[in-house]
Amino acid sequence: MKWVLSMFRFQNGLPPLRDVPSLLAKCVIFGAVTGPFWAALFTSFSSVSDALHIFTDPRTLVCTSAIGVIFSLCFFIPCGPGNWCLRPVLAGYPTVIVRVVAIVYNAVACSLAAATSFAIITRLPFGIHLEFPFFPQIIVVDGLIGGVLALVIGAFMRLKHQVEESQTKLRLQELAVRELAMAASQAQARALQSQINPHFFFNTLNTISALIEDDPVAARQMIGRLADLFRYTLGCSHADAVTLGEEVQFVRDYLSIEHARFRKRLRVHLPEGRLPDVRIPGLVLQPLVENAIKHGIAPLIDGGSVSIQVAPSSAGYRVSVRNTADEHALPEFAAMFRPGHALENVRDRLRLFTGEAEPLRVDRGAGWVEFSFIARTSEARAAA
């Protein structure tokens, strides 16, 4: 049915040339199939048994089929291409004019087609002789049918067109919304992307400046490390996640620079050996270490220690950063996550990455504080 209906699908002007054979084929098949039914319909007015005879006698069946094909072609040739040609010509005019022209044209075309087909058929020696006593009336009725068909099909097409248009619009809107949402989450991730803390950057410049005269080799080494840190930070802004090993190496570089500033006031314990192959968002561990130094160790006259530990847990590995701190000076849990502060940034990015509501755990005790989060293995993440 859909295949047959596709004959009428020419809303965008002329069909491409390569579609013409298939349209003709459809037209022929349509005629061949419906021909016997039309013949039966007309015959049944006078005799029902004659009408049934059409389907039982092969010869009559073939004949009526052939007549159907001729009828179909006779209607198709004036109505089909004519409508295709009319469509682009009428495109700019108001709907009323298009309707009127289409109805008149199709009425005339149908009458003509009826006249031609009857003329041809009645003269064809198929062995069935059809009598048409009301020939002029039949032509008029056909013309009317053509006009009504044009009206109905025109209205149907228009409705269909409107529905399709609104569907397309809806799809485009949906697409736009999805794209917007995606852009928003990307922008969010980018905005959240932790960067090298300006305090750290300027302090390092100052350290290098001091080293240049006394220890040029160390100064050059430190510039190299700073360059590594920047490269890593920039790299992280392109990647969704990094391996734990990469992040720990980054922390190691970062700490070696901090060590030049703090000297023996800063004591560091990093995990040794091969780290498990888990992925975490880039730049979540380093801000925790930086926070530990800035708020935990730096205010202490004798300094303190910071240690990173990776321990197996049910969902993967618990990565923790523990540092010496004056527990009396520690703010409340909620006050630690101030807008724009590194900790809040880390928590938000872990949230985006893990989907957990509270991905960052804070534990504290006498003289220490610990931040930790779960780095899930890829299997655990897939399961979640």
Add this chain to the structure above:
Amino acid sequence: MSIRTLLVDDEDLARSSMRQALAAASDIEIVGEARNGVEAIEMIGELRPDLVLLDIEMPGFDGFEVVQHLANPPAIVFVTAYDEYAVRAFEANAIDYLLKPVQPERLERTLARVRPRIGAGAADAAERNSELKDIRTVLRERSGPLRRIAARRGKRIVIVPLREVIRVEIEDKLVFAITASDRVLIEKTIGELETMLEPVGFLRISRGELVNLETVKELVPWFSGTWRVKLANGEERDVSRERARQLKEAMGIE
């Protein structure tokens, strides 16, 4: 005449960098180097320098807290690597500051501004004090309320968290802070302390005494309009009649 200068910075490298930069200024004589806020307060008291180059972010006390604890401060130039808020405040209040790494021409410009003020006498000291008031305002806005105070135990400076201070008293014109386990000397007048501590929950209950309102356990009517407070450590102190009203207000009684 040389300018006796104290360098204050917690980082060895930062101090050596500053030393290098100052070598070009022939009239600067570095008399000492302090590595944290506590040492800074001690050394400023002992050495009486003309000029202090004071780092802001330091262990113990930060640069602003150090200034708060100076009764008669020398000329101060703040030094910071990066502190947007402080720099804005310095600019707004015409307070001298230097950015690390120190650039020679900027250092020279700052020294040129500082030189005329050194040893200029009492009129200038008053001006400097008003300048320091600005710094204190900056401090309060920047780091929130005061949380700890410098005190002296023998020759050493100690840091006392204000939360632990029960009361402050005068004895022989010296001011002492009393905690549950300790009694330490504070090198400030009771008036100075009153302005410093009032915003953080202390109240003057008599001419010679401040109490930490957090430690007040009981308030008992006493004779002829005076009141008596019972403190957390079991002590009982008298509240003068004119202070009683303020105390009750502060405790939310009236």
